[in-house]
Amino acid sequence: MKIDRYIIKTIIKTFVEYTLIISLGIFLIFLDENEFAGLEIKYLILILAGFKSWYFFVKGFRRISEFSGLDLKYYEFLVFIAFNISVIVISFGFDYLCIYKTDMGSFSGLPKDLEYPSLFFKFIYFSLMIFTNIGIIKIVPENTEAEILVIFEAILSFITIIFILSDFLSLKESLVTSKPKDERDIKE
Template sequence: MSNIRNNVFEYSAILFLGFFARWVWIHGWFSGDWFAAMVIFLSFAKTGWFIFENSQQLILATAQNIPYHRFLTIMVINMSQIALSYAIDFYCLFRANPASFSGVDPAMTHYELMFEFGYFSVLNFSFFGYGDITPATIPAKIVVLTEIVLAFLTVIFILSDFISLKESLQKRRK
C-alpha cells in the first residue's frame, strides 16, 4: 500500500511541477529565455531525482531479493513517470517558444499537444525516435539530451543488467 501511495504522490508531484511551470509562464514571471532556463533546471533536478530513485529501487530489490518480474513492474512505473515528466517539459518549452520543436503544429489544442509530446517522450526514452518531431532550439536539445541520457542509464545499466547487479550487490553485503 505504501508503494501505491508513493507512486500517487510522485505522479502528483510531476503534474504539480508541470502546472506550476505553465502557471509561471502564463503569468509572465519570466521571459522566454529565463523560462527555458527554468525548465532546463527542473529537468536536471528531476533527472537527478530519477537516477537516485532508480538506484534506490535497485538496492531495495536486491536487499529484499524480489523476483525480476516485480522489479520490472517497479521500473515500468518509474519509466512512465520519467516519460510524463519530460513530456511536460517539452510542452512547456513549446508553449514558451513554438520554434522549440519542428514537426509540431502550433494550432493543436492543449490535449493534442500533450499527446504529441507524450508520444515524443516515449519515443525518445525507447530510442525509437522517428524524427517526425525534432528539437530545434538549444534549450529543447538540452532537455531532449537529458532524457536520452537518463533513458540510457535506466535501460542499459539498470534493466538490462539487473541480475548481475543484483548478484554483485548481494555478494558485497555478505
C-alpha cells in the same frame, strides 16, 4: 501473477513523489503565461528538469538497491520499472510542453493550433520515441534548451534500459556481494 505488497506500497509512495515533481512543471507553464511573460522561464524549466533527472536517477538506484536485498520475483521488479519508465516519459512530455509553450520555435514538426491535450499527446509520443530509441520522430528540437532536455532523457533512458533493466540479476548480485562482510555474516 501476484505482486508483493511492498512493491505496490513503493509504487504508490513513488507516484505521490513524482506527481509533486511533475506538478511543479505544470505550475511553471501557468506562471509563464500569467505572471512572468518577460522572464526567460525556459531556463528555470531546464534547471529544474536537470534536477528532476538526477532525482529520478538517484531514486531509481536507491529502489533497486532496496529491492536487491529482498526476495523479489523478476516480474515484480519489472512492474516497478514499467511504472518508473511511464512516469519518466510523462514527465519529459510535460517538460517538452513547458519549453514549447515558453518558446514556440523550440520544436518543429508540430501541427499549428493544437489544443493542450493534443499537444501534450504529441510530446508524450516524442518522449516515448526518445526513451525507447526507436527514432520514428517528426518532431525536432530546434534550440539548445530543447536539445538539452532531449539529452537528459536520452541519458536517463540509457541508464535505465542498458544498466538496470537488461542486467538486473547481475546488478542485484553485485549489490548483495558488495555489502560489508560483517552484514553478510549476520544474515547467514
